Amino acid sequence: MAYLLHVRKGVGTMIPSIETTNYEAFGMRIASQLALPELQRVYIDDAYADIEIQYGDLTRVWAEAAIARNSYNLIDGGIIFTIPDTAIFSVEEGKRITVSPMENGDSSRIRLFLLGTCMGILLMQRGVLPLHGSAVIIEGKAYAFVGDSGAGKSTLASAFLGKGYPLVSDDVIAVSLDPDGIPIVTPSYPQQKLWQESIDQLGLAANQYQPLYGRVNKYAIPVASAFHTQPVPLGGVFELCKVEGEETKLCEIERLGRFPLLVRHTYRNALISLLQLEQWHFATSAAVISKIGVYQLQRPSAGFTVQRMAAQILELTRKGVS
Amino acid sequence: MMANGTLTMGHIIAQTKGNLVSNMDNDKVLMSINSGKYYNLGGIGGKIWELIETPVSVEEIVAALTVEYEVGTAECSSQVLAFLHNLLQEQLIEANVGAGIHSK
Numbered sequence: 001m002a003y004l005l006h007v008r009k010g011v012g013t014m015i016p017s018i019e020t021t022n023y024e025a026f027g028m029r030i031a032s033q034l035a036l037p038e039l040q041r042v043y044i045d046d047a048y049a050d051i052e053i054q055y056g057d058l059t060r061v062w063a064e065a066a067i068a069r070n071s072y073n074l075i076d077g078g079i080i081f082t083i084p085d086t087a088i089f090s091v092e093e094g095k096r097i098t099v100s101p102m103e104n105g106d107s108s109r110i111r112l113f114l115l116g117t118c119m120g121i122l123l124m125q126r127g128v129l130p131l132h133g134s135a136v137i138i139e140g141k142a143y144a145f146v147g148d149s150g151a152g153k154s155t156l157a158s159a160f161l162g163k164g165y166p167l168v169s170d171d172v173i174a175v176s177l178d179p180d181g182i183p184i185v186t187p188s189y190p191q192q193k194l195w196q197e198s199i200d201q202l203g204l205a206a207n208q209y210q211p212l213y214g215r216v217n218k219y220a221i222p223v224a225s226a227f228h229t230q231p232v233p234l235g236g237v238f239e240l241c242k243v244e245g246e247e248t249k250l251c252e253i254e255r256l257g258r259f260p261l262l263v264r265h266t267y268r269n270a271l272i273s274l275l276q277l278e279q280w281h282f283a284t285s286a287a288v289i290s291k292i293g294v295y296q297l298q299r300p301s302a303g304f305t306v307q308r309m310a311a312q313i314l315e316l317t318r319k320g321v322s
Numbered sequence: 323m324m325a326n327g328t329l330t331m332g333h334i335i336a337q338t339k340g341n342l343v344s345n346m347d348n349d350k351v352l353m354s355i356n357s358g359k360y361y362n363l364g365g366i367g368g369k370i371w372e373l374i375e376t377p378v379s380v381e382e383i384v385a386a387l388t389v390e391y392e393v394g395t396a397e398c399s400s401q402v403l404a405f406l407h408n409l410l411q412e413q414l415i416e417a418n419v420g421a422g423i424h425s426k
Binding site for chain 1: 362
């Protein structure tokens with residue numbers, strides 16, 4: 001009993017529980033003190049976990065690190081950041097995330113940042129390039145759909161899902177280089193975000209799904225059955241953008257133009273320089289760019305053109321993406 | 323620094339700071355953090371970039387290249403000078419008059 005009390009004191013007095021649950025996401029085994037219902041549970045020994053997610057009191061660390069009043073600050077081995085009314089988070093050495101919840105911090109909102117920003121930082125610390133978008137598998141290769149918010153990434157991925165092509169990610173696409181320098185996508189976790197309009201168009205019933213925290217009309221749809229779980233080579237990247245006019249248009253991006261495109265669509269790209277990872281990002285981009293096809297897919301801002309876009313992408317992948 | 327923009331064999335060439343560099347297939351690619359511009363130096367351009375990792379004279383660059391590639395000194399010199407002139411305009415390199423060497 002004395003031992004237990006000692007352990008509890010060590011992690012902080014506000015801690016509701018120190019039990020951990022094991023999960024898998026992005027090919028990593030995660031031992032977490034926070035329950036993460038979004039992730040797949042795995043039954044392994046804690047000792048084999050790649051990363052750990054723990055509660056901890058970061059108030060003092062934050063006060064010491066936050067000298068420049070930035071929302072993100074460097075600490076030894078990582079980054080610390082604060083989301084008002086939610087929590088303080090630290091992400092260290094590509095293997096440890098500490099969460100310091102604020103009073104009344106909503107747990108689903110905490111998980112949104114944990115599985116989003118924290119995971120994005122952690123992947124970069126591990127040398128994995130996180131792209132922001134959705135990815136599906138066509139003929140054994142992953143194709144990533146990137147673009148600004150509302151460009152139609154999730155919707156396009158859903159259209160492929162509807163045709164029987166498995167999903168590998170719907171928010172953060174984890175790209176790493178294998179020993180032969182081939183870019184590989186490691187599946188994230190089975191969850192898909194979809195806008196109301198897309199749900200209606202695709203004939204899904206919105207009231208069956210759980211709205212994502214703080215995102216009115218955006219729903220989380222569990223897609224475990226159609227979710228691919230093994231790493232696959234990255235075949236290509238398609239940048240979606242809305243344009244005036246009525247035609248959808250697909251054009252290849254030349255080599256040097258691919259660099260800024262990957263910067264634009266790297267998840268939490270504003271943190272690359274804070275993490276001092278510019279050279280890594282550039283070299284990784286160069287390696288990825290030379291092995292895949294990179295295209296821009298322009299679509300009219302009005303109208304629902306997702307099936308036409310899917311057909312164009314399928315035609316291109318059949319011809320062989322260069 | 324250079325007086326009037328004419329690069330000579332005696333100039334000492336050095337890379338400027340603040341560039342990201344990587345190999346892409348057989349090419350050398352660069353990004354200038356200052357300007358945000360991207361460059362592909364190609365294969366031989368990449369070789370020259372490696373030669374100037376520590377400051378060297380144009381003459382030494384040409385000498386190294388004529389050993390490695392089948393090219394005459396005159397032909398090589400004019401191409402190297404033209405290439406370096408481009409890098410200089412893009413502020414990817416600095417050219418200084420070497421100590422004890424009088425520019426021609």
